[in-house]
Amino acid sequence: MPSSSCVAWSPDLLRYDFGPGHPMAPTRLDLTMDLVTGLGLLEAPGVHVMAPVPVPDDVLTLVHDADYVAAVRAASEHGVTDPARGLGTEDDPVFPGMHDAAARIVDGSYRAAGLIADGTVDHAVNVAGGMHHAKAGAASGFCIYNDAAVAIQRLLDDGVERVAYVDLDAHHGDGVESIFWDDPRVLTVSVHQSGTTLFPGTGNAVDVGGLHAPGSAVNVALPRRADGVRWLRAVDAVVPHVLRAFRPGVLVTQHGCDAHGDDPLSDLDVSVAAQHTAATRMHDLAHELTDGRWLALGGGGYAVARVVPLVWAAVVGEVVHAPVAPGQPLPERWRQRVLDVAGVLPPEAFDALVEPRPWSDGFDPADDVDRAVMSTRRAVFPHLGLDPHHD
Template sequence: MSGRAQLMWDEAVTGYDFGPGHPMDPVRLALTMRLVQAYGLDRAPVKVSAAKAAGLSTLRLVHREDYIDAVRRASADPKAAEAAYGLGTEDDPAFAGMHEASALIAGQSVGAAEAVWRGDALHAVNFTGGLHHAMPGGAAGFCIYNDAALAIARLLELGARRVVYIDVDVHHGDGVQAAFWEDPRVLTISLHEHPRTLFPQTGWPEETGAEGAEGSAANVALPAGTGDAGWLRAFHAVVPELVAGFGPDVIVTQHGADTHFEDPLAHLAVSVDAQRAVAETCHELAHAHCEGRWVALGGGGYAVVDVVPRTWTHLVAIAAGQPLDPATDIPEEWRQQVYRLTRQQGPRRMTDGREPVFRDFADSGYDPADRLDQAILATRRAVFPAHGLLP
């Protein structure tokens, strides 16, 4: 079912480091790559590749030049960070080399998109990317450059007619939505914790795109506490029908691991097993609707030892056509590396011991008293008619 797969990796991406105590600990990237290597997923048929950092002309596809200049100034002198651009804040403190590290991550996502579009790879993964909060003119939510939006913009530049972006991070994919709010060629779909209870307080079902691009944004705002069954029910009640109706040339997905029940910054209760199941469905959607063309990115995730490496290693394995049995024991060599780097004990298996089952919305019907079903129906009513679909 799966063909050639490319994994984007450059050790220098771990330089994306906001400093001690910041939730976006780059150790999560290093541990993920070490786990990928422990399972041999960095060998044929997977091609590991490092792309160049995104240059100015590429960054301009999404970001304003004055903002890029502000990032470069703060990168050269962190004391020069300008809060007007979201830099030097608690979420996005400036650090030396910030422009270079951010542009390198963006370059990996753009490189992944280019590889898939040109046919060098059927699937491409950049788990270091998915920095979906960065806006055209400012940093936000631990994100400096919006690599996801840049990858999509590059696909359009290369000739893609329609791109679907699926974001399952616990936080709303606001920066990507904003970048393509007026562009009917891009459908952004975001499943996230309800904006009443979580940053960035956007992603309401009524947000469906600008005039002339109606239906280009779909938002499923999930109640806090939603677990595997509800999360999967919502995903399958919205995403497959919209993807089928839109008819994309390529699918770009963002797999933030912060929906997990151990994540310290949010309030959903999803397992690694359900996250793996959604990655498998994204893979299937790519083969069903766009000849397998799939660009998969990382995202948030702040349980940096127990959750992030397992979730993204499953993602790489699925893209590689070598899915891992969830009951697989984790190699001891990796657990030893975890302890050396973090002084924490790593997980022992690639599963949380959950069976990711759910009631299908189409089969079981709508329960008007259920908050999850209310959220699902609100999204379907808001956006499905724009695609000729029944809510």
């Protein structure tokens, strides 16, 4: 098995910029990679840093409609809005160079997937990626092109028989799910705040895949204010079981960190430590199930100073086999830069990891998180040959 890893990064990725006041601020990527560098993670043995460039249209049309790609180009080059395709909306305002900026993000995930498929690397990460809301023919939720879906399609085209996608963003991974809704080769798993209380309003437990792929979509829709311990209990009660039943050849994970209690765009309360713990879980599952073949992506996350850099630096640490240790201090130079840029002082160190009460301890019908988990298990486990009532 290869022992090298790929980190997709270039300062050019900061050009994905919807303008002042938009939540998808390039600062979150800038501060993340500054922390990654300060922790020495890019200097770990076997790390290859790949600078993404805009992919050609034939890569985008692996999952996107050609007329949509043309509409993005028109918006990017001539400022032509197309609200029917999500271009020029409050969430996705048009900006010059938008096509190239979005296509560059796709390249980071697309080429990383190719390196995993051909055995050049075992792990790869693109923290600028995870644009999971983009549909085949429309932008949505700050996402122009769906790099996660393009990467999954490349893995399939390169001969991987089954790909599992796990989405830990606070918002349902609707774009990836819709693109592979009826494809039995792809398992999409999303652990998110319920669509009854949060954008995009989808991702119910009973949504389990298309006519030709029942059980290929798994949705855990959580109540507001679910904290890190209960969130991680939900992850543990569903994700490992469905992955083991599906037996993927490659694992793709999306680590949107907007489930944090400080995030302005969700109502969950999941700590950095819990999200860090989840990254270690995904890493362990990759080694257990896919011979270590793992592509990790970023996603949402709008607490740009105290949350996003810490979560994603921990993800990068897992990918490059230099895990961030609980209690590891944050570099003072980086902390001062955060204060200068964002006006807030981040923590002094990473917190300890989180261990939730295991599902094997028993279902609690009085707990709203447990009820959400059981709804998912009852809806989808039988399709995968699993018993929803037993661990």
